[in-house]
Amino acid sequence: MSNTKKTQQTLNASQEKSELSRRRFLKEATAGFATLGLWGASGRAFSKNAARVVIIGGGIGGATAAKYMRLLNADVNITVIEPNTQYIFCPGSNEVLPGWETLEGLTVTYNTLKTRYHVNVIQDKATDIDYTNKRVKTARGEVISYDKLIVSPGPTLEYEAIEGFNETLAEGNFPAAWHAGLQTLNLRNQILSMRQGGTVIISAPKNPYRCPPAPYERASFILTMLKEHNPTGKMLILDSKDSFIFQNVYPYYWTKNFGYGTDNSMIEWVPKSKGGEVVKLDATNHSVITANGTVHKGDVINIIPPEKAGQFALQNNLTEGDWCPVNFRDFTSTKYKDVHVIGDSIDGEPMPKTGYIASNQAKVVVQAINDELHGREIAYPFIINDCVAMAGKDFGMVLTETFRFAGEGKRLEEHYNIPGATDDPARQLILQKVAENWQRTFRKDVFS
Template identity: 45%
Template structure:
C-alpha cells in the first residue's frame, strides 16, 4: 500500500475500537433500565449490539431482524466464482444472545419517533430510549423496465444481498454451456460496495477461464470509471486477456452506451440507453440502490438516503434515532461492510455516552476493502482513516493507500490478508 502500512492500519483500527469503548467505561453502573432497539441485524446492527454490551453491559439491547440466517455480502463473490462454500459466509445470532442481546426475528413495520416504540409485523411493540437503524439497501426497481423483485428472485438474480440469489447465480453459471455469454449490468453511484461488481466480474472470469474457456462476460456500466479502476484493468489484462481479441471480459462504459434501461427476463435480453441489445445465457442485473425500506417508512430519508450528524450518527430528522451503514449519508466513507462496522462502534459509543450523560470521545473511523482479481494469486486493497472535523467526517491526509505496482508475492499475500480480514471482522461483528 502506498501511504498506509498494514501495521499502521491495524493500529488505527485498534485505536478506534479502544477509544469508543473508553467513552462509556466510567459510567457502566449508571445505565440500568436504558433501552436500545436496533433495527437490522446485519454488519452495522450486529456490531452496534456487540459493542453496546461491551461498553455497558447494563444497557437493555434488542435487535429486530427478519432473517435468522445472515449471509455476508463480502466474500459472496467467491461463492459465485466457485472458490468458497456458501456456509462459510453464513452467520447466526447465538453468540450475541449469549452476551445478553435480545434478538427478535420479525419485520419492523413502523418506528414511532414521538412515542419511541418500534412495531413489528408480528404485533410486537418494543419501547426504546435510543434506536439504531441499520437497514442496508433497497433497490430502485422502477429504474429498469421489466426488472422487479420477483424476476430477481426467480430468474435474473442481482445477488447483491447474499443468500438464495447467490446460490441461484452460481447454479446458472454451472449449468451454462461452454461458449455462453454472461451479461452483468453494473449499478450507478452510489451503491453498496463500490468495487463489488468488478470483483464479481473477475471471479466469474476466473471460473470461465478454468472451466468454460469459450465463454465470455459482457459488463454493461452506467459509469466511465469505478473504484480501483487502474488495478482492476491491469489485473484483467494480466489474467483474462483484457484489451485483446481473446479477452474473456468486455466492459462497455457509459460513453459507449453501457446503461441498461430495459430487461426481457424471458429471453434474458437487455437494452441500453443507446438502443443496443445484448443477449445473455446468464444475466446478472445489479440495480440502482437507495436506503432500506424502513428508513423511508420511518421518515428518515432526504432523497434516497438518510442524513445524520456525523459525530453520533443521530438522524437529522428524528431525535433519538441513529442511522448507520449503507443507508446513512456518511461521505467520504464508502458504503461498505467495514464502514458499517466502524460506524457502528462510534454510534455505540455515542449512544452509551448519551444514555449515561457523559461526554463522548472524539470519534475516528477506518475502512479497508479487499478484492480478489484472481483466486489465490492476485488480491488488491484500498484503505483510509477518517477523522471528525467541523461537524463532518473527513479523510486523514496521508493515511490511505492502494495496493502498489504488481508484485506476485505481494498480491498472493493480499489474498491471504483478505481472508484473514473476513475472519476477523465477522468475529468482531457476531461475537
Template identity: 40%
Template sequence: MSGLTRRKFLGAAAAVAAASSCVTVSPFAIGGARKKVVVVGGGIGGATAARYLRMMDASIQVTLIEANKDYYTCFMSNEVLVGERTMDSIRFGYGGLREQGVGIVHDRVVGIDTDRRMVRTRGGQRFSYDRCILSPGVDFRWDSIDGYDAGVAQKIPHAWKAGEQTLILRRQLKAMPDGGTVLIVPPPNPYRCPPAPYERASQIAHYLKTRKPRSKILILDPKDSFSMHDLFTDAWKRHYGYGTDNSLISWISGAEGGRVEALDVKAMQVQALVEDFTADVINIIPAQKAGSIAFDTGLTNDKGWCPVDGGSFESLLHENIHVIGDACVAEPLPKSGYVANSDAKVCAAAIVAAFNHGKAPQPSWINSCYSIVAPGDVFSAVMVYGYKDGKIVKAKGAGGLTPRAFDADMRAREEQYAYSWFRNITADVFGLPAGI
C-alpha cells in the same frame, strides 16, 4: 500503499481504531439505571452496534430485531458464486450476541412510532426505546430498468443480498454451456461496496477460464469509471486478455453506450443506449436506496438516503433515532461492511455517553476493502477518517492502494490478509471466538 509501508499503516490504523472505539468499553461500563436501545436490522452495522453497546455499558437493555435467523455476508459471497467457498462459510447466527446479553427477536419491523418511541413488528410485538438504531441496509430502485422487478429477480438475479440470490446465480453459471455469455450490469453511484461488481466479474472470469474457456463476460456500465479502475483493468490484462481481440472480459462505459434502459426476460436481452445485447446469464445489480423501513419512518431525503449527524449518526430528521451503515449519508465514507462496523462503534459510544451524561470520544473510522481477481492476485484499498468541524474527513497521510506494479509475493500476501480480515471482522461483529 503510497506514502506508507503496510506495517506502519496497519499500526497507525490499529491505534486509531483503539482511540475511536475499543478504549470506550472500559470507562462507560458503569452500570446504573436501565436504558433501552432497540436495534433494527442484524447485518454488520446492527449486530456490531448491539454488541458494543453491551460491551460499553452492561446496564443498557439492548434488543436486536432481525427477520432472519442467519446472516449471510455480502463480502466473500463472490467466492460462493464460483465454487471457491460454501454458503455455510458466509453464514452467521446471533448466539454470540445472546451470550453477551443482547435480546434477539426474529421478526420483521413494520413501523416505528417516533413520538411514542415504540417499534412494532409483524408478529404484533411492541418494543419501547430511549434510543433506536436503524441499520436497514439497502433496497433497490426497481424502476431504474424497465422490465426488471423483484419478481423478475428470481430469474435474472442481482445477488447483491447474499443468500438465495447467490445460489440462483451460482446455479445459472454452472448450467451455462461453454461458449456462453455472462452479462453483468453494475449500478450507478452510490451503491453498496463500490469494487464488488468488478471483483465479481474477475472471479467469474477465472471460473470460465478454467472450466468454460470459450465463454465471455460483458459488463454494461452506466458509469464512465469505477473503484480501483486501473488495478482491475491491469489484472484483467494479466489474466484474461483484456483489451485484446480475444479478451474474456469486455467493459462498455456509460459514455460508450453501456447504460442499460430495459430488460426483455423472455429473450434474455437488455436494451442499452446504443444497441441490444443478448446473454445466457444476466446479472443485473439495480440502482439502490435506503432500506424500506427508513422510508416508512420518514428518515430519508429526496435522494433516498438518510441524513445523519456524523459525530453520533443521529438522524437529522427524527431525534433519538440513529441510522448506520449503507443507508445513511456520511460522505466521504463509502458504503461498505467495514464502514458499517466502524459507524456502529462510533454510534454506540455516542449513545453510551449521552445516557451517562458524558462526552463522546472523538470519532474516527477505518475502511478496508479487498478485491480477489484471481487465486494469488488480490489488492486492497484502505482509508482512515476523522471528524473535524462537524464533518467527516479523510485523515491526512493515512491509507492508500496496493501498488499498481504487479508483485506476485505482495499480491499473495494480500490474499492472506483478505481471508484474515474476513475472519476478524465476522468475529468482531457476531461475538465469535478469534479465528472462527
C-alpha cells in the same frame, strides 16, 4: 448544495442538538424513565434505571452495535429486531461463485448475541416508529419502547428501476445475488451450465451502492470460472458509471489473464459514456437494452440494481431523497431525536457503503450513547475503512481510508491510499491472503 457545505451545516446542527439531547437523556435515564428492563428477555438482570437501546436490523451494522453496546456497558437493556433467524454475510459471497467459499461458511446465527452478550433478539419485522412516545411496532403487533433507537436496515434494491426487471425475476432466471443467499447459488449454477462460447453480462449500478469493488471482483471470479470450464466464454460488463474503484488494478489482472484490450479478450467493459448504462431487461429474448438503444444478448444476465435506503427507513420518514441524512458526529438522524441511523441506508458521503464502515459507524454510535449515559462529552469519531478485494485466488488488493473531523469538528476529511498493481506475484498473493483473512476476522468481530 455541495456535499462539503451540506456536511458542515449538518455538523453544526449536530453539535447543538447532541448537547441538548445529552442533558435530556441523562435526566430521563436517572429519573427512572427506563423502567422496563428489570429482567430483560435475555434472562439477565438489569437495574431499574437501565437504559433501553433498541436496534432495528441484525445485519452488520445492527449486530456490531448490539455486541459493542454490551461490551461498553453491562447495564443497558439491548433489543435487536430482525426478521431472519440467520444472517448471511455478503463480504465473501462472490467467492461462493467459483466454489472457494460456501453459503454455510458465511452464515451466522444470533445465539452468541443472545447468550454471551445478553441481547434480546426479537425475530420479527419492525414496521413503525412512534417518535413521540419512543416506541417501535413490529409486524406481529409487539410494541417496544426505547430510550435510544439504532436503525440499520440495509438498502432497498430497486429492481424496478430497470424496465422489465423485478424481484421475482431476480429470484428466478435473472439472479441479482446482491443479498447473499439462494440467488448466489443460482448465479453459480447458471455460469457452470452456460453453453460453450456463451456470454455472461454484468450490469454494474450507478453510485452509490454497497461495496463499490464487488461487481468487478465478481466479474474477475467469473472469468476464472470461464477460463477453466468454458474457455471460449465471454464476460461483458455494462456500467452505469464511467469509472470504478481499483480501476488501476482490475484491468491489469484482466490484461494479464484474460487478454483484456486485445482482439481475443474474454472481457469487455463498457462505461456509461460509451453506452454502458442498462435501462431495460427483455426477459423473453434474454437481452438487456442500454440507454443508447443497443441490445445485448446474454446467456447469463446478472443485473445489479441501483439502491436507496431500506424500506423501513423510507416508510418511517427517515429519508430525504433516497437516503437518510445523519449527523456524522454520532449518526443521529437529522430529523428525529434519539434515533441513530447507520450502514448502507445513510447519506454517508464521502464514506462508502461497506460492511466495515457500517460496523465502525455502529461503534461510534454506541460510544456516543455510552458517553451520554455517563454524562461525558461525545468524542469526535475517527472512522477507518479497510476495503479489501480480490481478483483471483492469487491476487488481492487493499485500500486504506480514514475519515476524521477537521476544521474544529466542522468537516469530515477523507484520506485514502489505493496501491496500484505490481508485477510481483508474491506481493499480490500476500494481499489476497490479507483480504481472505480480513473477511474471517471481520465476521468474528461482528458476530462472536
